[in-house]
Amino acid sequence: MKNPGRNLIKRYVIANWKMQLSVAESETLALDELASCGEMNEGLEVVICPSFTALERVGKAVKGSLCALGAQDLFWEAKGQYTGEVSAATLKELGAKYVIVGHSERRQHLGETDLMINKKVLQAVKSGLVPIVCVGETKEERRTGKRDAVVERQVRAALQGVKLVGSQELLIAYEPVWVIGTGQAVDPEDAARSHMVIRETLRDLFPEPVAQRAHIIYGGSVDSKNIDGFVRFPEIEGVLVGGASLKPREFLRIASVTWQAVIKHNISKR
Numbered sequence: 273m274k275n276p277g278r279n280l281i282k283r284y285v286i287a288n289w290k291m292q293l294s295v296a297e298s299e300t301l302a303l304d305e306l307a308s309c310g311e312m313n314e315g316l317e318v319v320i321c322p323s324f325t326a327l328e329r330v331g332k333a334v335k336g337s338l339c340a341l342g343a344q345d346l347f348w349e350a351k352g353q354y355t356g357e358v359s360a361a362t363l364k365e366l367g368a369k370y371v372i373v374g375h376s377e378r379r380q381h382l383g384e385t386d387l388m389i390n391k392k393v394l395q396a397v398k399s400g401l402v403p404i405v406c407v408g409e410t411k412e413e414r415r416t417g418k419r420d421a422v423v424e425r426q427v428r429a430a431l432q433g434v435k436l437v438g439s440q441e442l443l444i445a446y447e448p449v450w451v452i453g454t455g456q457a458v459d460p461e462d463a464a465r466s467h468m469v470i471r472e473t474l475r476d477l478f479p480e481p482v483a484q485r486a487h488i489i490y491g492g493s494v495d496s497k498n499i500d501g502f503v504r505f506p507e508i509e510g511v512l513v514g515g516a517s518l519k520p521r522e523f524l525r526i527a528s529v530t531w532q533a534v535i536k537h538n539i540s541k542r
């Protein structure tokens with residue numbers, strides 16, 4: 273994609289297909305979504321994250337297109353006796369540019385800790401993959417007023433010792449755990465508030481202009497009906513989409529609304 277200049281914005285629309293599709297279904301969906309997103313390049317990065325086993329076929333499908341490939345996880349060591357794990361080098365070999373790290377479903381079902389997530393982020397960055405680091409509070413944490421503290425702690429822990437050199441980028445996905453898969457996203461204004469907390473933390477962790485290479489996106493029940501609300505907030509630099517990314521028409525509208533917002537903004541800055 274073209275790299276926007278100083279005042280031009282760039283937005284991300286990232287599909288997390290989780291463990292929902294077979295290899296053949298993943299390839300078919302990738303081809304459908306590519307055909308729809310084909311022209312939307314300027315300032316928009318569309319990323320598809322299939323399961324490990326579908327990376328090769330989806331990678332071939334997206335090769336040469338404007339869509340990028342991402343994985344849903346990686347292991348923190350480069351190589352070795354780690355049965356069942358997948359290395360950053362293998363992901364890169366298959367064409368992945370991005371990797372989701374620390375998704376709340378892995379924190380919840382696989383016991384991933386802040387420390388494990390930090391080691392994965394370090395390995396991703398070292399290998400030249402762009403990590404998409406997921407953070408977000410549970411319903412109970414929100415109810416008890418711990419939301420900002422939890423999000424800040426997760427960001428600081430995940431990025432401990434991380435340096436962004438050269439043109440290396442990093443994404444933080446704010447995903448309130450309690451809205452994932454419910455069909456009920458948080459209010460965009462409410463999400464933007466957490467994005468500001470994350471931005472402040474990033475400013476503290478990275479000097480300017482390095483901090484500008486860390487982008488903050490929102491995830492949690494984003495769909496074709498609520499996307500218009502999210503693109504209005506400058507703090508929200510894109511979306512990480514689960515369920516709606518499995519439906520080509522839904523995903524197309526999410527991408528096209530986001531792209532139109534980018535174009536509108538960037539034309540006004542030229």
Ligand code: 13P
Binds near residue numbers: 288491492494512516
């Ligand atoms: P849903 O869009 O299905 O709520 O999933 C969000 C998510 O977990 C993306 O990583």
